[in-house]
Amino acid sequence: MEKVIACCGLNCATCDARIATMADDNELRSQTAEKWKVQYNTNISLEMINCTGCREVGVKFEHCTQCEIRKCAISKNFQTCAECDKLEDCPALKNIHQYVPDALGNLKSLN
Numbered sequence: 001m002e003k004v005i006a007c008c009g010l011n012c013a014t015c016d017a018r019i020a021t022m023a024d025d026n027e028l029r030s031q032t033a034e035k036w037k038v039q040y041n042t043n044i045s046l047e048m049i050n051c052t053g054c055r056e057v058g059v060k061f062e063h064c065t066q067c068e069i070r071k072c073a074i075s076k077n078f079q080t081c082a083e084c085d086k087l088e089d090c091p092a093l094k095n096i097h098q099y100v101p102d103a104l105g106n107l108k109s110l111n
Contacts, residue, residue: 005110006054006064007073007080008096009103017051017061055079068092082107 004012012018016035020028029049036044052058054070064070069092073081081087087107097104 003106004053004056005080005106006070006103007067007078008054008069008093009081009105009107010054010096010100011102011106012051012053012056015051015053017049018053021050021052021059069096080107080110082110 002013004018006012016028016032019025020032026046029046032049033044033046036042048062050059051061051064054060054064054067069081072092073079073084076084078084081090081093084090087093088104093104
């Protein structure tokens with residue numbers, strides 16, 4: 001399976017927004033927008049579902065452009081948080097990794 005690891009360790013290759021963008025699939029964009037509206041209790045439109053991945057060249061989903069973890073990694077000139085000595089102690093990462101433990105594993109596999 002393809003892996004496109006985000007700064008936090010999430011695998012962008014499995015993200016519906018990236019999949020829809022890469023395939024230019026408006027049906028998947030629509031389904032993803034509807035799912036995320038409910039899941040995250042926010043207003044997301046089909047047009048917002050565009051992202052090539054956190055660290056990839058190209059368009060980013062709005063949350064990705066505002067992500068504090070991504071901003072922190074970029075400010076430290078890191079490709080991912082795997083390069084940080086606070087990898088397992090970072091409160092922001094712990095918040096994500098408690099819900100997606102594979103993300104921490106993805107980061108550890110990069111070292």
